[in-house]
Amino acid sequence: MEQPVLRIRNLTKSYFHNQPVLHDVSFDVKPEEILIIIGPSGAGKSTLMRCINHLITPNSGHIYLKGIDIPTLHGKAMREARRRIGMVFQEFNLVERLTVLENLLIGRLGYMRPLDALLQKYSPEDIANAEALLNRLGLGDFALKRADNLSGGQRQRVGIGRALMQNPELLLADEPTSSLDPKTSVEVMQTMAELAKERRIPVLVNMHDVNLAKRFADRIIGMRDGRIVFDGSTEELTNTVLAEIYGGDSWMH
Amino acid sequence: MDALTRKVLLAHETKPSTIVEKGKRIIRFYGVQILAALFVIYLVYAATTLGINPKRIAQGVSQGKEFIGRLFPPDFITRWEDIRHDMLESLEMAVLASILGIVLSLPLGLLGARNLMPPIITWPIRFFISFARAFNPIIIGIIFVKAVGFGPLAGILTLSVASIGFIGKLFIEAIEEISMKQVEAVRASGASFTSIIRYGVMPQVSARFIGFSMYQFDSNLRNSTTLGIVGAGGIGGTLFAAYQRFDYQIVSAIVLIIIALIITDEYVSERVRRIFQ
Numbered sequence: 001m002e003q004p005v006l007r008i009r010n011l012t013k014s015y016f017h018n019q020p021v022l023h024d025v026s027f028d029v030k031p032e033e034i035l036i037i038i039g040p041s042g043a044g045k046s047t048l049m050r051c052i053n054h055l056i057t058p059n060s061g062h063i064y065l066k067g068i069d070i071p072t073l074h075g076k077a078m079r080e081a082r083r084r085i086g087m088v089f090q091e092f093n094l095v096e097r098l099t100v101l102e103n104l105l106i107g108r109l110g111y112m113r114p115l116d117a118l119l120q121k122y123s124p125e126d127i128a129n130a131e132a133l134l135n136r137l138g139l140g141d142f143a144l145k146r147a148d149n150l151s152g153g154q155r156q157r158v159g160i161g162r163a164l165m166q167n168p169e170l171l172l173a174d175e176p177t178s179s180l181d182p183k184t185s186v187e188v189m190q191t192m193a194e195l196a197k198e199r200r201i202p203v204l205v206n207m208h209d210v211n212l213a214k215r216f217a218d219r220i221i222g223m224r225d226g227r228i229v230f231d232g233s234t235e236e237l238t239n240t241v242l243a244e245i246y247g248g249d250s251w252m253h
Numbered sequence: 254m255d256a257l258t259r260k261v262l263l264a265h266e267t268k269p270s271t272i273v274e275k276g277k278r279i280i281r282f283y284g285v286q287i288l289a290a291l292f293v294i295y296l297v298y299a300a301t302t303l304g305i306n307p308k309r310i311a312q313g314v315s316q317g318k319e320f321i322g323r324l325f326p327p328d329f330i331t332r333w334e335d336i337r338h339d340m341l342e343s344l345e346m347a348v349l350a351s352i353l354g355i356v357l358s359l360p361l362g363l364l365g366a367r368n369l370m371p372p373i374i375t376w377p378i379r380f381f382i383s384f385a386r387a388f389n390p391i392i393i394g395i396i397f398v399k400a401v402g403f404g405p406l407a408g409i410l411t412l413s414v415a416s417i418g419f420i421g422k423l424f425i426e427a428i429e430e431i432s433m434k435q436v437e438a439v440r441a442s443g444a445s446f447t448s449i450i451r452y453g454v455m456p457q458v459s460a461r462f463i464g465f466s467m468y469q470f471d472s473n474l475r476n477s478t479t480l481g482i483v484g485a486g487g488i489g490g491t492l493f494a495a496y497q498r499f500d501y502q503i504v505s506a507i508v509l510i511i512i513a514l515i516i517t518d519e520y521v522s523e524r525v526r527r528i529f530q
Contacts, residue, residue, distance in 0.1 A: 053441055083443025093438035097456040106452055110443025117448045159438075166442055 003066070004028035005170050005202050006052070011061035013047055021047045022058065023226040029170065029202050034193055036213040037206040039223035040246050045206035048223075049174045052204070053085045054078055065170065083110030086163025086201075088192070090175035092155040094162075096148040100139060103147050103158050104130040107165025126165075133161050137191065153184035160192050164199070171196055173205040177212060185209070189216050210242060320501065327509055328502035335491050336503075340510055343477040343487035346408045350477070351470040353409070354416020359462075361417065362424025363450060368433060379425070386418030390476045394485040405486030412473045412480070419472070423465045424458070431457040463529045467522040474518050478511050 006029035014020040021044045029035050037045050050056040052063055054070050063070040070081050086107070094103050108126045109117050116122075134140050137157040142150065147158060156176060163171055173192065177185035193216050196203045207213055213220055214234045222230030222237070222245035230241050243249040280287070300306075329336070364370055365378035390411050397407035431454060439453035481489025488507060495503040 055437060055441060079443040079445060081443075082441060085441075087438070087441040089434065089438060091434055093434040095435045095439070095452060095456050096432075097460070098452070102452075106439055106444070107442050109439065109445070109448045109452065112448075114445050114447055117445065118451055162438070162442070 002031050004030050005066060006204070007062070007064040008052075009062040009064070011048070011051060011058050011063065013044075013051060013056065013058040020059075021226050022051070025061070025223075025226070025228055027221060027228060027231060029204055032197065032200050032202055033218040034196065034203045034205065034216055035219050035221065036217035037204070037221045037223055038208070038210055038213050038245065039206075041208070043223040044226040045223055046174055049087070049172050049204070049206060052170075052172060053082050053087055079110055083166050084169045086166045086168035086171045088156070088159045088163050088171065088173040088176045090178050092152075092159045092179070094147040094155055094158055097146060099144050099146055100134065100150070100158055101127075101130055101143040104133065104161045104165050107162045110166065130161070130165060133164060136195070137161050152180050153188055156180060156184075156188045157191060160188070160195065164195060164201075168201060171201050171203040173203060175207055176205060177207060177209065185212060186215075210237075323501040324505035326502065327506035328500070329506045332491065332495070332500075332503050332506075336488070336507060336510065339481065339488040339491045340514065342405055343481075343489075344474070344514070346405050346412060346480070346487055347470060347474040347477040350409045350412030351416060351466065351473050353413040354469065354473075355420065355466050357413070358417050358421040358424055361421045362428055363454070365421065365425040366428035368429050368431070369450075369454070382418060382421040382425070384418075385414045386422060390415045390480065391483055394480045394483045398484045403484040403486075408477060408480045408485035408487055411485055412476060415476065416469050416473060420462075420465045420469045424462060427458045427461045427465075428454060460529050464526050467526050471515075471518060471522055475515060478514075 008028070009026050011022050011025040012020055013022040023044075025044075025048065027035075037048070039045055047056060051058045052070065054073065058071050061071070065081060065084060068081060070078075073081050095106065098106075102120075105122050105126060108122060108130075112122075131140070131143065134143050137160070139154060139157055139161070142154065147155065150158065156179075159176070171192070176192065177188055180188060189212060192203065192205075205213075205216075214237065217234055220230065220232065220234055220237050221228055222241065224245050224247070229244055230237065239249060239252060242252065361378055361382060365375050365382060367375050370378075393414050394407060394411040397410045401407050401410065435457060436449060436453035439449050444452065477487045477489075478492070479487075479489045481487040481491065482493045484490065488511065492504060492507045495501075495507065
């Protein structure tokens with residue numbers, strides 16, 4: 001049995017005293033799996049994502065990325081851990097005024113010497129990789145277009161490309177399809193799943209859409225009020241379980 | 254409040270019982286009118302104490318006519334060498350001060366933005382920038398002339414301080430309005446702090462920064478033509494001297510050159526702004 005890429009143990013986070021957003025969360029992300037977290041708004045899914053790459057510091061608990069406990073890291077070590085984790089955002093979070101190519105190359109900043117980064121001295125391999133990846137994403141013709149000229153689906157592809165440019169060991173996707181129409185959502189998920197499998201990167205996604213989750217997940221975690229209430233395969237995700245996750249079943253009919 | 258509303262409201266009011274209530278009622282219904290009347294009384298009072306009356310205005314107009322007559326024709330020749338030298342000095346002062354002011358305002362703007370820095374840093378920076386903005390350039394000019402002596406160095410320092418006061422503030426405001434989502438994405442990639450500024454913050458504000466800088470250059474150019482009055486270099490000194498010697502034809506020549514310079518500058522800066530939009 002292969003070691004899990006990410007091990008989360010007893011993770012707790014509260015913004016206000018005695019109101020935990022995450023309550024004693026523990027789970028593993030295994031190599032190459034697509035793990036999708038579902039749950040209602042406010043269940044703590046986004047907070048969990050941001051704890052993993054240390055954009056937020058948890059109150060207690062451990063997040064081991066291949067043995068390194070991320071919440072204990074600071075400064076350079078923290079940045080080095082961050083670049084090993086690619087993140088895809090709900091609202092794409094592209095730097096609007098930079099070109100598509102420049103947005104992809106942001107994924108390399110964590111690897112570059114500060115002065116080279118400042119002067120935009122990307123290595124020829126980085127540029128070649130970025131161009132190849134853009135072609136792969138179907139955005140070859142858009143390399144020199146400004147990011148704010150793209151459609152939602154195209155932007156999210158750039159977001160995925162930026163995360164992959166980091167050569168990550170883990171991909172986090174925080175509601176990657178919530179700003180997209182249903183058709184584009186499926187296409188974007190397909191692209192992400194394909195590229196991740198190819199590169200043998202595990203993906204941790206959180207989303208609202210149960211059907212989309214069932215379609216792409218190898219495993220599903222259900223969260224409610226900051227706790228994990230379900231952890232299993234898509235087949236095990238029955239209507240009874242869904243009713244427990246989302247509270248009541250009237251929304252299903 | 255229009256007459257009809259007032260009438261309707263009055264009809265619904267109960268009879269006032271005391272003088273105080275009666276007073277309150279009057280203020281409630283006629284407040285705006287009372288304020289307007291007081292304001293008109295103040296205007297008349299101010300004009301009277303300053304000696305402004307029809308007689309004084311008539312006297313001013315006839316003197317003005319004579320003065321305008323003496324401005325023409327403008328004399329570009331007699332003092333041409335001084336005018337040329339001082340005009341170029343004004344231009345150089347404006348260019349150098351703008352560059353210095355912009356270069357200093359950039360880090361100050363980043364350090365003063367409350368979405369990037371903790372209060373312990375932003376507070377003193379913002380205080381310094383407000384302080385730089387507090388005085389008219391002429392007053393700062395007087396101080397620098399005393400501090401570093403007569404000449405363009407005092408003028409350059411003056412205009413640099415003025416530039417920091419204005420574009421520093423505008424830079425801070427622009428940075429505080431950026432989308433933090435774009436910044437978060439760059440941060441999540443493991444980028445260093447300088448890279449976050451360079452790729453997450455600057456692209457969002459650089460076009461506006463160039464616009465602000467061009468406006469500040471316009472303003473510095475205008476101010477560089479007056480600072481000579483207090484001895485801080487530039488065309489102002491020659492202008493003031495000509496004025497005191499009653500060489501009005503030279504005064505008009507200088508004024509025309511200043512107008513030409515400012516119009517040219519506005520044209521150029523408009524074009525530059527358009528390129529970067």
